Amino acid sequence: MKIVQAIKKGNEPIVLQNPGRLKEPLVLVFGNRYLLEDDGLYNEIRALFPEGHIVFGTTSGEIIDDNVLEGTVVLTAIEFEKSKILVKRCNVKDYKHDDKKLGANLAAQFPKDNLKHLFVISEGSTVNGSALIEGIEHLNSNNFGLSGGLCGDDDRFERTLASYNENPKEGEIVAIGFYGDTLEISSANYGGWTTFGPERIITKSKGNILFELDGKPALDLYKTYLGEKANELPKSALLYPLSVKATEDAEPLVRTIINIDEVESTMTLAGDIPEGSRVQLMMSSVDDIANGAYHAAELAMQNRKAAPELALLISCVGRKLVMDQRTEEEIEEVKAVIGDSTVISGFYSYGEMAPFGGQDSCKLHNQTMTLTLFSE
Structure with missing residues (x-):
């Protein structure tokens, strides 16, 4: 070579x-x-x-x-x-x-x-x-x-x-x-990231588009967690990705947001987020x-x-x-x-x-x- x-x-x-x-x-x-x-x-x-x-x-x-x-x-x-x-x-x-x-x-x-x-x-x-x-x-x-x-x-x-x-x-x-x-x-x-905060259920999604968590608009809930950093979406979402666990036995996958739709209050992620999956916010250190x-x-x-x-x-x-x-x-x-x-x-x-x-x-x-x- x-x-x-x-x-x-x-x-x-x-x-x-x-x-x-x-x-x-x-x-x-x-x-x-x-x-x-x-x-x-x-x-x-x-x-x-x-x-x-x-x-x-x-x-x-x-x-x-x-x-x-x-x-x-x-x-x-x-x-x-x-x-x-x-x-x-x-x-x-x-x-x-x-x-x-x-x-x-x-x-x-x-x-x-x-x-x-x-x-x-x-x-x-x-x-x-x-x-x-x-x-x-x-x-x-x-x-x-x-x-x-x-x-x-x-x-x-x-x-x-x-x-x-x-x-x-x-x-x-x-x-x-x-x-x-x-x-x-x-x-x-x-990775090297750890979960924090409450675990929530994906109640509505399609492919890699997330509509609802626990029956509530996903984007609204996410903005609540981000506080002032919500104004910097989708960039600020990179600091707080989601841990997505499709089944009890599955390895959790990390998903970040690549786009948001303010009108529909949805988030587009880089990969699938199946309905019924359990999700938590994640954070990490240097x-x-x-x-x-x-x-x-x-x-x-x-x-x-x-x-x-x-x-x-x-x-x-x-x-x-x-x-x-x-x-x-x-x-x-x-x-x-x-x-x-x-x-x-x-x-x-x-x-x-x-x-x-x-x-x-x-x-x-x-x-x-x-x-x-x-x-x-």
Whole structure:
């Protein structure tokens, strides 16, 4: 595996840190939405990597090595020497926002023979991440791994962009398939948040839209808890996500709000929130989040045969808001576990995709640190 990285700031040209010709590399470009709206960026990267499979995604912060950046573009180009990749894309508008169908059709484009893993970079403004994952895994008879994340737009929640081999645009969902006998790919996630306050029942919801808690308008109830911070919704909701437990035996999932409807008094969350689920508010601290990142890395490293050569980190924008000037501490905690020789890239997101530790089925998470580790 050969890897080249670069950072682009503003209008400055991209300068590769360790230049060298790569054969048909996967080029991951994570960056600030305003920079990815520049039509010249794609051409600049295409000139650097004429044979590259270029995948874009907007962020709420960029990760490279143990640094967390803002207002930049980070580029990671990977040549797999013993393995192959295949990249496919779909757009939500072509499926009338039937995200499960989109996921199923996206997965169907990948030959399943020797498919080890799908890594998904999805638009993050409107997609129901739970339905998308359900569609992708619908016919997963080969038990390939699945991880990835929803693109971000800082804490603006205006629009997110992604693309494959073209200028970034809205509504895109890109999947990267990894094939090869020598590939070892592991993924895991962990949060570090704790519940507080009374437990309530979801009495009315549809997909990822929450209407009522305990028979009362959900948004009104949530605003009561937030107090003055309600004026900053949906940004302020990132500090107080919801723990959602669908059944008594189910693992609780963390859900954050990505949009609100003042007229209907509803909240749109990043993933499903089934009726009858029990929910509680959650909160966290800097130390808890850093410890959660360390534990996520431990889970990703469990039972690995080879040291990881590449780590793709996707962490939630809500964690970044809590960590503030100490955000890099959670990346440092990850690096302490996976080792200094592992190349690190990634971004802060509106949602993370990964299985729970020890499980195969992927879930949509919020407020977690998610790692996908690669070696050949």
